[in-house]
Amino acid sequence: MTFGQVLGHDRQKDLLRRAIASGRLAHAYLFYGAEGIGKRLIALAFVRAVFCQNGTGCGTCSACRKVDHYNHPDLHILEPDGATIKIEQVRAIQKELSFRPLEAPKKICLIDSAEKLNPAAGNALLKTLEEPRGEALIILLSSQKERVLPTIRSRCQQIPFHALSRPLLQQALQEKLGLNESQGHILAALSEGSFKKALGKDKDLFLEQRRELLKSLTALSPGSIIALFKLAEELSSDKERFQEILELFQAFYRDLLLHKQGMPENELVNIDLLEKIHRVAKRESISTLLAKLEAIAVSRRQADRNVNKQLAMEVLLMRLAA
Ligand SMILES: [Zn+2]
Known part of the structure; x- marks a missing residue:
């Protein structure tokens, strides 16, 4: 991908483009920000722009294509092996970085999930960061910057990335x-x-089934025990989707709370269910909504542990129907 093809992050792209154009690249960068917002895509677009034979990250020259296919001899990717990045992995990369680049002007090492460098690996990497070689460039990516060794952070140019x-x-x-x-x-x-x-x-669940699901949920009353147990059984039978169903409940009750507090409708998630939101919000108060949101949060935490899902859902539905 070129910078232009990656969504958002205009300021970060500008900064990197200018660094390339002026030939003033840092020896190491740390891209940090939430998971899944495009840090790695920007890093790869950056690598392409540095390696490109046309100097643009054109996407058609052989250097660009090799980056896209992860087979450029001067691009090295370091990722966790299991739960951590280990010292042997760092050593292997350091050996690579000690050679001259084969095809590109630089050798680049991309370290994904840098917070997973174990202490020994982090300390080994520090040596490379302390004695940078002109032809080596290291890009660290992290969604948990505070867990990256401070000594490593301080030797990188840090670039924050924000949610889209x-x-x-x-x-x-x-x-x-x-x-x-x-x-x-x-x-x-x-x-x-x-x-x-x-x-x-899961688009089918989040877009289509959501409406049915919220309909069944809001139709419950404290007295309708049989309907409540039946719904709990149904919702807990799909173990894979359990957490996502709770996420939908959470979004709905959050909508009710926001509506109650007079937030503009555009801030709500369930924008296609405004009528239901208005109706249900009438029978709730801020404090009942907060209690229900808390009950959902508890269930979400429980769902991560190995609890009886059906029982957890029954308890939750009773609280939500109250
Ligand atoms: Zn190119």
Whole structure:
């Protein structure tokens, strides 16, 4: 991808473009910011722009194509092996970086999930960062910057990345997935500015079944125990989707709360269910909504552990129906 093909992050792109144009690249960069917002794509576009035979990251020269296919001899990618990045991996990269570049003006090492460098690996890497060689460039990526060794951070030029704005994400989702405006809005609102998250969402559940699901949920009353147990059984039978169903409940109750507090409708997730939101919000108060959101949060935490899902859902539905 070229810089232009990656969504958003205009300031970061500018800064990197100017660094290349002026020949003043840092020896090491740390790109940090939430998961799935495009740091790695920008890093790869950056590598392409540095390596490109036409100097633009054109996408058609052999250097660009090799970067795209991850087979450029001067691009080295370091990723966690299991839970951590180990010292042997860092040593192997250091050996590579000690040679001259084969085809490109520089050798670049991209370290993904830099917070996973274990202490020994981090200290080994530090040596390379302390004695930079002119032809080596290191790009670290992290969604948990504070967990990267401070001594490593301080030797990098740090570039923050921010979540994509909702309108930008919405527009891209509509174009990419052929969604209509309200579908794009809902998916973007549920994805917290992460394109990766948006693309990973189960669209059938989040766009179509959501309406049915919220209908069944809001139809429950404290007295309808049989209906409540039946719904709990249904919702907990799909273990894979359990967490996502809770996420939908959370978004709905959050909408009710925002509506209650007079937020503009465009801030809500369920923009296609405004009538329901108005109706249900009438029978709730701020404090009942906060209690229900807390109950959902508890269930979400429980769902990560190995609890009985059906029982957890029954308890939650009773609280939500109250
Ligand atoms: Zn090119």
